[in-house]
Amino acid sequence: MTTIQDSKVMQEVSLNAYLARDLFDGTSLMACRDEGLSTINGIALSVADGVMKVVATDRYRMLTGDIEVEDKDNILDQLLIPLRDVKIIISAIKSLPKRMVKDPILNLTRVGDVLTVELVSVTGSATCTVLLGDKGEQPFPPYSHLLNRDRLPVSVVSFNPQYMADFSKVATSNPKGSCLNVTFTGEGYPMEITIPHDKITWKGLLMPMRK
Secondary structure (H helix, E strand, O other): OOOOOOOOEEEEEEEEHHHHHHHHHHHHOOOOOOOOHHHHHEEEEEEEOOOEEEEEEOEEEEEEEEEEEOOOOOEEEEEEEEHHHHHHHHHHHHHOOOOOOHHHHEEEEEEEOOOEEEEOOOEEEEEEEEEEOOOOOOOOOHHHOOOOOEEEOOOOOOOOOOOOOOOOOOOOOOOOOOOOOOEEOOOOOOOEEOOOOOOEEEEEOOOOOOO
């Protein structure tokens, strides 16, 4: 007998594995390293209206990456992939040959609290299973209200240079290399950072340091 509790809805989405690598690699730089903070120790991922959104934060900086998916009907409720599993996925994609006849595909399939990740390329396929970090108990903190604030002049701002430097490691399509566009939103408010990319819309936040 199948009960309501036993029934699990399957959600799935596919995307170019190289773009997935850029998305996961960039956002994971900003993820919290403390496994005790399970809601931010990883990357939060969701798909709706034909767009995949990936975000991570350690409370001092944050980065979101949006990318269009081919199948506009696919839906993936927000889930949290633990940082340790994100690193495994990135490593698997980076281990593929640099030049392939056909770009590899990353398939994500969610059933309940389990995410199946399949990497498919012309050389074969590999699959791993991820137990989602949040388990649906505590969602990733809301963040949309922090983005796209009005621009306000700031006379002096103090920030952690290492945190800012990490944004320079995020993938960009700028032919001249790393490029950060910084917008100030007022005294005591986070700086908004955008990074040029022809496929990914990057938006970052960096909190100022207290004097």
